[in-house]
Amino acid sequence: MIGRPLFSGFALGRTHLAIPVALVLVLGCIVPLGVLVVFSVFEVDFDAFVLMPALSPRAWSDLFHTWSFWVLIGKAVISGAAAALTTSILGYPIALALASAPLNWKGIGTVVLLTPLYTGEIVRIYAWRIVLGSEGLINTLLLDLHIVASPVKWLLFTPFTTALVLTYNNLPYMVLAIWVSAEMVDKRLIEAARDLGARPLDAFFKVTLPLTTPGLAAGVFAVFALAAGEMLTPSLLGGTSGQTAMAMIDNLFGTAFDWPLASALALALLAALFLTAVALGFCLTRFKGARAVIGRGRA
Amino acid sequence: MTVADRPSRDPATAPLLLAARGLKKSYGRALAVAGVDLDIPERAFTTLLGPSGCGKTTILRMIAGFETPDAGSILLDSQSLSGVPPERRPVNTVFQSYALFPHLTVYDNVAFSLRLKGQEPNLDNRVRRALDSVHMGEFGDRLPHQLSGGQQQRVAVARAIIAEPRLLLLDEPLSALDRKMRGHLQIELKDLQRRLGIAFVYVTHDQEEAFALSDIIVVMNKGRIAQKADPLTIYSRPADTFVADFIGGATLVPATVIAAAPGRATVETPLGTIESAAVDGLAVGDKAALVVRPEGIAPAAGGAASLSGEVTHSVFQGERTLVEVVVRDIRLSLASHQPPAVGTSIDLVLIPERLFVTRLAA
Numbered sequence: 001m002i003g004r005p006l007f008s009g010f011a012l013g014r015t016h017l018a019i020p021v022a023l024v025l026v027l028g029c030i031v032p033l034g035v036l037v038v039f040s041v042f043e044v045d046f047d048a049f050v051l052m053p054a055l056s057p058r059a060w061s062d063l064f065h066t067w068s069f070w071v072l073i074g075k076a077v078i079s080g081a082a083a084a085l086t087t088s089i090l091g092y093p094i095a096l097a098l099a100s101a102p103l104n105w106k107g108i109g110t111v112v113l114l115t116p117l118y119t120g121e122i123v124r125i126y127a128w129r130i131v132l133g134s135e136g137l138i139n140t141l142l143l144d145l146h147i148v149a150s151p152v153k154w155l156l157f158t159p160f161t162t163a164l165v166l167t168y169n170n171l172p173y174m175v176l177a178i179w180v181s182a183e184m185v186d187k188r189l190i191e192a193a194r195d196l197g198a199r200p201l202d203a204f205f206k207v208t209l210p211l212t213t214p215g216l217a218a219g220v221f222a223v224f225a226l227a228a229g230e231m232l233t234p235s236l237l238g239g240t241s242g243q244t245a246m247a248m249i250d251n252l253f254g255t256a257f258d259w260p261l262a263s264a265l266a267l268a269l270l271a272a273l274f275l276t277a278v279a280l281g282f283c284l285t286r287f288k289g290a291r292a293v294i295g296r297g298r299a
Numbered sequence: 300m301t302v303a304d305r306p307s308r309d310p311a312t313a314p315l316l317l318a319a320r321g322l323k324k325s326y327g328r329a330l331a332v333a334g335v336d337l338d339i340p341e342r343a344f345t346t347l348l349g350p351s352g353c354g355k356t357t358i359l360r361m362i363a364g365f366e367t368p369d370a371g372s373i374l375l376d377s378q379s380l381s382g383v384p385p386e387r388r389p390v391n392t393v394f395q396s397y398a399l400f401p402h403l404t405v406y407d408n409v410a411f412s413l414r415l416k417g418q419e420p421n422l423d424n425r426v427r428r429a430l431d432s433v434h435m436g437e438f439g440d441r442l443p444h445q446l447s448g449g450q451q452q453r454v455a456v457a458r459a460i461i462a463e464p465r466l467l468l469l470d471e472p473l474s475a476l477d478r479k480m481r482g483h484l485q486i487e488l489k490d491l492q493r494r495l496g497i498a499f500v501y502v503t504h505d506q507e508e509a510f511a512l513s514d515i516i517v518v519m520n521k522g523r524i525a526q527k528a529d530p531l532t533i534y535s536r537p538a539d540t541f542v543a544d545f546i547g548g549a550t551l552v553p554a555t556v557i558a559a560a561p562g563r564a565t566v567e568t569p570l571g572t573i574e575s576a577a578v579d580g581l582a583v584g585d586k587a588a589l590v591v592r593p594e595g596i597a598p599a600a601g602g603a604a605s606l607s608g609e610v611t612h613s614v615f616q617g618e619r620t621l622v623e624v625v626v627r628d629i630r631l632s633l634a635s636h637q638p639p640a641v642g643t644s645i646d647l648v649l650i651p652e653r654l655f656v657t658r659l660a661a
């Protein structure tokens with residue numbers, strides 16, 4: 001049916017089918033951005049607590065002159081990228097194992113993978129406190145086995161904790177994305193590579209990795225965005241290091257009632273994340289595999 | 300290619316390259332390969348022929364190293380392959396679906412194995428030579444999905460021969476192609492095999508293809524070898540009714556042995572008592588089958604007729620016409636240049652030198 005005239009005088013083609021998609025994109029993406037841009041140049045009457053339409057550079061000037069905002073933006077980019085990196089390194093072996101597992105194991109794998117996602121963030125955060133605290137599971141174990149003499153302090157409320165939990169929280173998304181991609185890689189290609197002299201690791205780097213880059217890319221984009229925007233985990237588990245750009249924006253919108261500055265900071269954070277994501281995407285498409293897999297539809 | 304200038308004299312009797320003994324493999328409760336002994340001489344074109352599901356692919360996969368036999372051994376150049384991973388076996392495979400790397404160009408596909416070996420000063424030369432040998436020299440920049448089926452097949456062959464394996468395994472490499480292209484590529488493959496002098500083990504379920512290509516044909520039935528011989532022997536002296544039936548074109552007439560000598564037998568059949576060549580090991584009283592091919596039967600000249608039947612079909616095949624005749628409820632075929640009309644009756648003689656008595660397949 002696609003591409004054939006539905007009624008005379010009006011041919012419904014592929015291009016027309018894109019109209020609803022375009023509308024969703026405009027409404028879902030452009031409008032919120034526009035609102036932020038407009039708010040960022042408004043003024044606030046801090047006595048009456050009202051937002052007043054204006055064309056003021058005040059918020060942007062504050063943003064550029066406050067060094068700590070840029071530190072927070074940098075932290076968001078780094079923790080997003082770090083989570084993307086750690087989850088892809090850990091995610092690959094898990095995803096490949098799932099892809100080659102027998103069918104009933106795949107079902108078990110899916111459940112194990114998804115359960116943490118459904119338990120809710122707060123529950124997981126308190127669970128981590130129980131595991132990592134001074135009198136937590138790990139320290140008790142280390143002390144009982146006489147591996148350490150006093151509890152390890154850096155397990156909880158440090159940047160390490162944040163990195164660990166962000167990796168754990170986001171691992172399922174990465175595994176799912178790579179797994180779907182790995183399922184579509186023809187097993188015979190791996191055999192062909194082995195047949196031609198590739199050891200298992202050669203076959204991974206020369207065949208599996210290139211052909212699963214679309215999944216890797218999807219996982220990287222998702223995990224990067226989720227981890228960079230994460231607020232609860234760093235603030236409840238990261239201790240004094242747990243301040244985030246998101247929490248700052250929340251604070252500015254709420255307690256401080258500085259909507260223009262909050263909007264400007266949100267836009268700056270968005271720009272930084274977007275540019276990083278573009279850079280990541282550019283790196284990933286350098287792999288020949290991504291182009292071949294995506295380009296196959298045009299054959 | 301180092302052995303290219305040394306043409307094979309009699310490939311079937313060349314020194315032994317691969318020896319498999321007692322190979323067995325089952326998947327769950329299904330027995331895929333049920334005890335196979337296989338000798339592959341050097342430089343020979345050996346074909347595994349048999350219906351779908353008879354275990355041909357499984358044997359190739361055990362030789363290539365993708366499956367571990369449940370029992371039995373494989374020696375290549377007198378070295379056991381047991382525990383040797385696929386990448387360390389001097390064996391390459393042309394896969395049934397070609398399995399070209401979709402993300403690599405034709406050139407990079409062919410160069411794959413040489414690049415894995417590290418520095419190869421002659422890489423470009425060797426890749427070009429391999430591509431030229433399959434007439435794909437101009438397609439180096441293409442991606443696999445930009446090629447036709449026949450071209451993909453050629454690339455798969457170039458990729459598999461570039462590292463000069465001791466043995467090339469080909470799993471139904473032409474089955475996805477149309478008839479005309481198959482014919483072309485059969486000639487090319489046979490030619491390439493002669494020039495390179497590499498031993499080929501070729502899998503097919505197409506008996507015409509097997510006859511066109513092979514020095515040795517191994518006919519398989521339900522995970523076992525039914526017969527292993529040169530094409531002429533397979534055709535004229537089928538080891539049992541399975542082989543005779545699978546090769547096609549033959550009528551198997553039920554027969555009872557009434558006298559037997561080494562290589563000969565006298566049998567009683569609905570067509571009369573006949574003495575002809577026979578498989579060894581038949582004993583008086585055995586149930587057997589008389590293999591009657593179109594060339595084993597002819598229209599009777601003068602008063603020599605021993606049989607008469609009714610013409611039920613006639614199939615024009617260009618140079619000759621295949622006539623189907625029913626004689627005493629048995630359907631026989633014969634070739635004729637002046638076909639009689641359907642429905643008429645015809646007098647026939649059997650030609651005992653062209654008949655063969657074989658045993659019933661298990």
Ligand SMILES: Nc1ncnc2c1ncn2[C@@H]1O[C@H](COP(=O)(O)OP(=O)(O)O)[C@@H](O)[C@H]1O
Nearest residue numbers: 326329330331350351352353354355356357358
């Ligand atoms: N991976 C497998 N799992 C289960 N059964 C298999 C597998 N591979 C082959 N078989 C079975 O083993 C038998 C032989 O298969 P195969 O060697 O592929 O036959 P062929 O190549 O002659 O068609 C078939 O009955 C097939 O169903």
Ligand SMILES: [Mg+2]
Nearest residue numbers: 352355356470
């Ligand atoms: Mg097969």
